[in-house]
Amino acid sequence: MKYLLHTVAIACFLLSLFPACKLMPKEKGTQAEAVQQDTTAIAGPGWIKQSNVYEVNVRQYTPEGTFKAFAIHLPRLKQMGVDILWFMPVTPISKTDRKGTLGSYYAVADYKAINPEFGTLNDFKQLVQQAHDSGFKVIIDWVANHTGADHPWLTQHPDFYNRDSTGKAKYVFDWTDTRDLNFDNKAMRDSMTAAMQYWLQETGIDGFRCDVAGEAPTDFWKDCIRQLRKVKNVFMLAEADKGELHTAGFDASYPWDMFQTMKKVAAGERNALSLDTVLMRQDSTFPAGAVRLYFTSNHDENSWNKSDFGTFPGLKHGAFAVLTQTMRASLPLIYGGQEEPVLRAIPFFEKDNMGFKKYARAPFYKMLLDLRKRNQALATDASFRKVSVGDDKALYAYVREKGKDKILVILNLSNKEQTITIKDSSLTGEPMNLFLGAKEPFKLNHSFNIEQWGYIVCEY
Numbered sequence: 001m002k003y004l005l006h007t008v009a010i011a012c013f014l015l016s017l018f019p020a021c022k023l024m025p026k027e028k029g030t031q032a033e034a035v036q037q038d039t040t041a042i043a044g045p046g047w048i049k050q051s052n053v054y055e056v057n058v059r060q061y062t063p064e065g066t067f068k069a070f071a072i073h074l075p076r077l078k079q080m081g082v083d084i085l086w087f088m089p090v091t092p093i094s095k096t097d098r099k100g101t102l103g104s105y106y107a108v109a110d111y112k113a114i115n116p117e118f119g120t121l122n123d124f125k126q127l128v129q130q131a132h133d134s135g136f137k138v139i140i141d142w143v144a145n146h147t148g149a150d151h152p153w154l155t156q157h158p159d160f161y162n163r164d165s166t167g168k169a170k171y172v173f174d175w176t177d178t179r180d181l182n183f184d185n186k187a188m189r190d191s192m193t194a195a196m197q198y199w200l201q202e203t204g205i206d207g208f209r210c211d212v213a214g215e216a217p218t219d220f221w222k223d224c225i226r227q228l229r230k231v232k233n234v235f236m237l238a239e240a241d242k243g244e245l246h247t248a249g250f251d252a253s254y255p256w257d258m259f260q261t262m263k264k265v266a267a268g269e270r271n272a273l274s275l276d277t278v279l280m281r282q283d284s285t286f287p288a289g290a291v292r293l294y295f296t297s298n299h300d301e302n303s304w305n306k307s308d309f310g311t312f313p314g315l316k317h318g319a320f321a322v323l324t325q326t327m328r329a330s331l332p333l334i335y336g337g338q339e340e341p342v343l344r345a346i347p348f349f350e351k352d353n354m355g356f357k358k359y360a361r362a363p364f365y366k367m368l369l370d371l372r373k374r375n376q377a378l379a380t381d382a383s384f385r386k387v388s389v390g391d392d393k394a395l396y397a398y399v400r401e402k403g404k405d406k407i408l409v410i411l412n413l414s415n416k417e418q419t420i421t422i423k424d425s426s427l428t429g430e431p432m433n434l435f436l437g438a439k440e441p442f443k444l445n446h447s448f449n450i451e452q453w454g455y456i457v458c459e460y
Helices: 009-016 067-071 074-080 121-133 186-203 218-228 256-266 273-285 299-305 315-326 362-374
Strands: 053-056 084-087 137-142 146-148 178-180 207-210 235-238 291-294 330-335 383-387 395-402 405-412 418-421 447-450 455-459
Touching: 067 121, 074 362, 121 137, 121 186, 137 235, 186 218, 218 235, 256 273, 256 291, 256 315, 291 315, 299 330, 315 330, 315 362, 315 405, 315 455, 330 362, 362 455
Parallel strands: 053 084, 053 330, 084 137, 137 207, 207 235, 291 330
Antiparallel strands: 146 178, 383 395, 395 405, 405 455, 418 447
16 A cells, blocks of 8 residues: 655655655665575465466456456456466445545455455355365455554554554554554554454465555564464465565565666666666575565556556566566566556546456466466576676576576567677577567577567577
8 A cells, every 4th residue: 555655755765766756664665674694585385486466456357346246357367377366455444534435445444344345255255265266376455554544443442553642543654544553562463463364264365465564563474474374374475675574474575676676777767787786685685585576567556656558668568577477586466457458547546447358468478477387497496597698788688497497588678679699508409489489599609689678588
């Protein structure tokens, strides 16, 4: 939940030196906090290694905006290769200080209820069962940092909240429709964990995407995840660029630093080498094996920053989408609507049906998702090696490898045609070019051109 935080542009510039940024919780868009690399990331469920995440905005996905209406899309998404369905918050939305007509999904009115806009609890349980029967995993968005402005805890447990000098429950940033929770209160922590356990036990979901996870104390998450895994070996995704959350039990986190750099490269403000700078910074601040959720868009970026029709428009989209699907230790995300593609900002607080009709980009994503499933070289634990094939400021190339599987990715991250030269003998042979459907006769010192914002994925 990041709405309307871009207003303090000067502060953002000083914090992160990234353009068009927003005032975020301390971990987003800034250099991640340093942690000692004396442990490795806790291994999550094995099924995430060659998996992917698809974000579902139920309100906007269909004209009806219901669980039942979304269920009709399950066969199509299965055919496209989607594995994990992430549903934005399914809980009721507070009415007090509500933003817009329908309010923010992230202003939770009740942690143990269903948003009536979407249907009933039984409707959701049926959807989860249908998804499981089709081979999907299901996670839901969880907002542990704050509640909505009329959550029952405000009257039942006033000590669950941080309060100002007048005794009023606080909110942070411009989230005036929320109230900030007090993590010094153990009863609140226990209640939060119990509410999450409820969803595992009652609906059978497979995990949580935790909103602004870096704003809640790490020791809370460590204990909470330990308790959750007594119920089920859940998948935990942190919306945070904070390395220590991986040692607390999170299986994946948001690479905001990399995403902001990707946007700068797309805008011509940085060159391809800047991606390596981000990886080196991550290596010094994150534990070994940390899995990152790569994306070109999500609900926040679409609504507030016009991703990816604004940040990665036209030809640029393909190159960066391939990057998200093939980068080291990546768990790729597709925001519902990108396969259409929906080329407009979807309102955050109002109804605006995405309007699926053509699914023009679905074949593109299917090729990448299918490759990830069948080739372990794209697994989260596969090796990653940079290779030079020309101008390193424009061409970003790397090899992913595991066992007998090997994949070469070459991206032209510039607005000019570039010349590629095969300089590494390990790249010679006749790999299959994924998007051409033909073998590439790679010989040492062989040269050829690649168009601006072009991409090549070769399977050896």
